Amino acid sequence: MSRLWSDHVAGLSPYVPGEQVKLDNLLKLNTNEHPFGPSPKALEAIRQAATDDLRLYPSYSAQELRDAVAHNHGVKANNVFLGNGSDEVLAHVFSALFLRGVRPVLLPDITYSFYTTYCSYFGVPADIVPLREDFTLNVQDYVRKRSLPPAGIIFANPNAPTGIPLSLEDIETILAANPDTTVVVDEAYVDFGGTSSVSLLEKYDNLVVIQTMSKSRALAGLRVGYALASADIIQALERVKDSFNSYPMDTIAQVGAVASLKDTEYFERQCQAVIDAREQLRADLEQLGFEILPSKANFLMATHPKHSAAGIQQALREQGILVRHFRQPRIEQYLRITVGSPEQCARLCNSLRQILGQGA
Ligand SMILES: *Cc1c(COP(=O)(O)O)cnc(C)c1O
Numbered sequence: 001m002s003r004l005w006s007d008h009v010a011g012l013s014p015y016v017p018g019e020q021v022k023l024d025n026l027l028k029l030n031t032n033e034h035p036f037g038p039s040p041k042a043l044e045a046i047r048q049a050a051t052d053d054l055r056l057y058p059s060y061s062a063q064e065l066r067d068a069v070a071h072n073h074g075v076k077a078n079n080v081f082l083g084n085g086s087d088e089v090l091a092h093v094f095s096a097l098f099l100r101g102v103r104p105v106l107l108p109d110i111t112y113s114f115y116t117t118y119c120s121y122f123g124v125p126a127d128i129v130p131l132r133e134d135f136t137l138n139v140q141d142y143v144r145k146r147s148l149p150p151a152g153i154i155f156a157n158p159n160a161p162t163g164i165p166l167s168l169e170d171i172e173t174i175l176a177a178n179p180d181t182t183v184v185v186d187e188a189y190v191d192f193g194g195t196s197s198v199s200l201l202e203k204y205d206n207l208v209v210i211q212t213m214s215k216s217r218a219l220a221g222l223r224v225g226y227a228l229a230s231a232d233i234i235q236a237l238e239r240v241k242d243s244f245n246s247y248p249m250d251t252i253a254q255v256g257a258v259a260s261l262k263d264t265e266y267f268e269r270q271c272q273a274v275i276d277a278r279e280q281l282r283a284d285l286e287q288l289g290f291e292i293l294p295s296k297a298n299f300l301m302a303t304h305p306k307h308s309a310a311g312i313q314q315a316l317r318e319q320g321i322l323v324r325h326f327r328q329p330r331i332e333q334y335l336r337i338t339v340g341s342p343e344q345c346a347r348l349c350n351s352l353r354q355i356l357g358q359g360a
Pocket residue numbers: 084085086087088112156160186188211212213214215220223224225
């Protein structure tokens with residue numbers, strides 16, 4: 001431990017991302033990246049922006065991108081908050097909305113692990129609510145009256161790493177029962193068959209919807225995420241952002257993201273291609289004896305009754321295929337497998353057939 005560190009650094013629990021290794025013939029199915037590239041129009045816009053104008057600061061308000069996001073979701077520009085990836089947006093949400101004294105934040109036991117990382121970073125008390133045995137979220141757990149109203153409720157829909165979606169009726173029940181609590185719905189995977197809560201924004205001023213361009217728009221490398229919420233909440237987020245980094249959206253990210261948002265046809269076609277590949281992969285894995293959670297995301301959470309998840313992961317790794325394994329109670333016998341292209345999924349299944357045949 002360094003003698004020069006700030007007091008809180010040793011106590012942090014940093015997020016652990018899926019590994020990003022570079023190997024020949026590597027098949028990366030461990031971080032939910034998109035198997036197909038971004039819109040060619042986005043790539044062209046990015047190339048066009050690589051000029052001497054990069055000596056200038058980017059547009060401070062990122063107005064064009066803000067307008068494009070607003071247009072895309074049928075909200076006003078003052079309902080949009082932009083960030084350098086949705087992880088940054090989430091950090092500002094914690095800082096701007098969840099630091100409410102001893103009031104806790106409620107979240108499921110199995111969900112995106114960055115939420116508890118931010119709880120520890122910001123010193124927010126986390127009230128962890130176990131999902132049901134089948135990994136579905138029991139809305140009654142979030143409706144029950146508590147002595148202290150929570151500062152926030154946060155979950156992903158579809159959830160990660162299970163892929164299980166929650167219905168809009170259930171989300172509305174949570175919103176209506178918690179008017180003095182900010183409810184954050186992280187929709188990183190919603191474009192692969194889930195239902196967005198954006199339509200509830202009109203009725204509930206305690207709702208924050210978070211989306212990212214990293215997954216369904218195949219732009220993880222560009223780092224663009226955003227929150228949609230009431231103008232009042234957006235104002236809080238802007239105040240925090242401008243106290244930290246007032247230029248998180250670089251020029252390249254702004255133009256690339258705008259061009260991607262405008263290319264609806266490409267976007268819808270590629271989302272459908274991933275959905276089709278997912279359903280084929282589900283059928284193929286079931287053939288191999290896997291049990292799969294009902295995912296509406298671009299990944300499948302799979303367990304095999306006869307083989308250990310850690311063993312399968314290691315055997316796949318030796319064949320140059322990476323999948324994600326969480327050493328965490330309740331899901332240690334599961335593998336989270338990103339849906340690749342049909343060819344990539346076929347390679348995965350061939351390797352699995354061989355591995356399971358040998359008894360991993
Ligand atoms: C990938 C992911 C994010 C982060 O996305 P970035 O925009 O790339 O930071 C946020 N939430 C969930 C649930 C994710 O899976």
